[in-house]
Amino acid sequence: MFKKNRSVILQNNQTKKIDKAIKNRNLIKRLAIIAGLFLLLLAGYGGVIHHVNSVENSKRAVFIQKKPSLIFxxxxxxxxxxxxxxNILAEKEMxxxxxxxxxxxxxxxxxxxxxEYLISAVPTFVLLNKDGKETERYVGSDMSKIQxxxxxxKEMK
Known part of the structure; x- marks a missing residue:
């Protein structure tokens, strides 16, 4: 009788170890998937900025138009x-x-x-009126002020 109980106890311990190992593998798989998705998202964000910057840099020069606009x-x-x-790009395009x-x-x-615009730091925003004259300036990255x-x-249109 004791031998039968002992083998049942050993089987239960082995089953518990196997269950624990399976749970650990599943957890590792989930973490790997989450990490992969995060890296894809991060790479996509960096890719957008890199693409826009490469397009901007591939131009020989940017010619500022003297019309109602915000220069970034x-x-x-x-x-x-x-x-x-x-955020700035979304406002511009969308x-x-x-x-x-x-x-x-x-x-x-x-x-x-x-x-020409006396830029001492970036990011700098210069607001031009309908005559192409500077009316306001902001240096910094506070989106509420930029908005x-x-x-x-938008009101100048």
């Missing part, structure tokens, strides 16, 4: 610029707001506009 001076290696870039993007990592843009400038551009 940025550098593609600036962490504060990258933090807000996707809401058809006249925002001019000027990447100051481009030598031509840097040499021409840093002095006020974007709203002013």
């Amino acid at each position: 001076f940025y550098k593609d290696d600036c962490k504060y610029c990258n933090k807000i870039f996707i 809401n058809k707001v006249n925002i001019q993007l000027v990447n100051l990592n481009s030598k031509y843009n840097h040499d021409r506009y840093k002095g 006020k400038l974007i709203d002013q551009v």
Whole structure:
């Protein structure tokens, strides 16, 4: 009788170990899937910024149009610029707001506009009125302040 109970206890312990191992494998698989999805999302976000910056840099120069608009001076290696870039791009493309993007990592843009617009830091936003004159300026990455400038551009239409 004791031998039968002993074998049942041993089988139960082995079953518990196997169940625990299966649960651990399933947990590892789930964590791997979550990590993979996170990396894909991160790569996609970085890819959008890289693509837009490569398009902007492939142009020889950005010519600022003197019309009602918001000029966004940025550098593609600036962490504060990258933090807000996707929001600015969404406003420009989806809401058809006249925002001019000027990447100051481009030598031509840097040499021409840093002095003309007195840019001392990025990100810098310059609001132009209907005569092409600067009416307001903001240096920083506070989206609520930037949104006020974007709203002013929308009102100028």
